[in-house]
Amino acid sequence: MTTLTNLGPAPFPTPVIDETTRLLTEHYVFPDIAEQLATLLHRRLTEGAYDVDEAKELARLVTADLQSVNNDRHLRLRHHVDPVPSKQGAANLAAIRRDFDTxxxxxxxxxxxxxxxxxxxxxxxxxxxxxxxxxxxxxxxxxxxxxxxxxxxxxxxxxxxxxxxxxxxxxxxxxxxxxxxxxxxxxxxxxxxxxxxxxxxxxxxxxxxxxxxxxxxxxxxxxxxxxxxxxxxxxxxxxxxxxxAHPCEGWTVHPHLEVTVPVGRAINPVSGTNWEGTxxxxxxxxxxxxxxxxxxxxxxxxxxx
Missing domain, CATH: 3.90.226.10 (2-enoyl-CoA Hydratase; Chain A, domain 1)
Structure with missing residues (x-):
């Protein structure tokens, strides 16, 4: 996890993109698409597309690019208003526990x-x-x-x-x-x-x-x-x-940013497929x-x- 405390102009987005692409290539259920996305994100980084002032805006831009190849709705860079813990999955777990209790x-x-x-x-x-x-x-x-x-x-x-x-x-x-x-x-x-x-x-x-x-x-x-x-x-x-239809896991890549990466895919025993995209x-x-x-x-x- 990067220790950045702000996301001003470049080069601050670089550690976030580097860690996001590493997680993609190691864990995404579709390795070939992971490679395409890693290339896309690094190209966009080089072009200055991620030179923004807020973590929330960076999350929006990166998520749009992550979903641009196969429209995988589980593949996201999520922004959290409050700082999120570094432990894998902890950011999401804390949020859903609050929902459970209410x-x-x-x-x-x-x-x-x-x-x-x-x-x-x-x-x-x-x-x-x-x-x-x-x-x-x-x-x-x-x-x-x-x-x-x-x-x-x-x-x-x-x-x-x-x-x-x-x-x-x-x-x-x-x-x-x-x-x-x-x-x-x-x-x-x-x-x-x-x-x-x-x-x-x-x-x-x-x-x-x-x-x-x-x-x-x-x-x-x-x-x-x-x-x-x-x-x-x-x-x-x-x-x-x-x-x-893709179950995912989350990793903290910045104090306010969590990348969620699908690590599996569903196969229904009746249809032989799933509801992804459709x-x-x-x-x-x-x-x-x-x-x-x-x-x-x-x-x-x-x-x-």
């Missing part, structure tokens, strides 16, 4: 609508399972008594793949292969399956299930929607999601603000039928 553990809303249709909002993230298992289990157990369930992911920006599997486990009857992750480190794959047992009561795999999406739904939240959709378990209602395509497209009303109407019709 969102009822990521399940801020459980509500019963007319017709015994429950709504469970999962937001703003699918938090690490060691934190979220208890509140999610309580919320899912409460919702399990409904005749139909709507899971609202419209404001969910991602999170932990293990938490995706935990939620799916409450919505299926049998242990099911949900996803496969390819990791660049070790050139290996790792499968994700639903759990054989859950700590609460399952909603199960037969009652009507709807998932609400928006253009803000991202990353692990997209995986939850995509996994359930590909399994034929849920109907996705709303907008096409943002399209980020987003999750809703089964019932509509504007995000209308999605709950639409899904409730569909659920009532399905129950009546």
């Amino acid at each position: 969102s009822l553990g990521g399940a801020p809303r459980v509500e019963l609508l007319t017709g015994e249709v429950a709504v469970l909002e999962l937001a703003p993230m699918l938090f690490p399972l060691e934190w979220a298992a208890e509140p999610l289990s309580a919320a899912l157990t409460l919702a399990s008594r409904a005749q139909a369930l709507i899971i609202d992911l419209r404001a969910n920006r991602g999170g932990d793949p293990d938490t995706v599997a935990f939620v799916c486990s409450h919505l299926l009857d049998e242990r099911t292969h949900l996803n496969t992750m390819y990791w660049r480190a070790g050139d290996r794959t790792e499968q994700s399956w639903s759990l054989p047992h859950v700590p609460g009561t399952r909603f199960g795999g037969t009652k009507p299930l709807y998932v609400l999406s928006s253009a803000d739904t991202f990353s692990a939240a997209e995986e939850l929607a995509y996994d359930l959709q590909q399994l034929g378990r849920a109907t996705v209602v709303g907008e096409r999601t943002r399209g980020g 987003g999750v395509q809703p089964d019932v497209p509509c504007a995000a603000p209308e999605a709950l009303t639409q899904a409730h109407t569909l659920a009532l019709a399905q129950l009546a039928g």
Whole structure:
């Protein structure tokens, strides 16, 4: 990590770009693109494109260049207002812990609508399972008594793949292969399956299930929607999601800057691909603000039928 305390005119951006390109070439899940991006960033540095006065502006410019080749939304130089710790991943972890503590553990809303249709909002993230298992289990157990369930992911920006599997486990009857992750480190794959047992009561795999999406739904939240959709378990209602299927890790490269680099990619066992770049395509497209009303109407019709 560079020890810079400001980002004035060149040469101050140089250590940030040097460290960013090193992390790219060592860790990015697509090595060939990493090489292209490293060349691009160094060329832009030489041209003076990064000679700016603020870390926030540098983050914006570098992120635009990082995403210019393959539009990978997880590939970013993130600006943090407060100084961030140097330990790998610590900057992001501290931020999401604050969100966890102020969102009822990521399940801020459980509500019963007319017709015994429950709504469970999962937001703003699918938090690490060691934190979220208890509140999610309580919320899912409460919702399990409904005749139909709507899971609202419209404001969910991602999170932990293990938490995706935990939620799916409450919505299926049998242990099911949900996803496969390819990791660049070790050139290996790792499968994700639903759990054989859950700590609460399952909603199960037969009652009507709807998932609400928006253009803000991202990353692990997209995986939850995509996994359930590909399994034929849920109907996705709303907008096409943002399209980020690459799990990433973060490194501090400046007291106020963190580079996030995707280190793996998802491979769905049904489709053989993922939602990267394309987003999750809703089964019932509509504007995000209308999605709950639409899904409730569909659920009532399905129950009546």
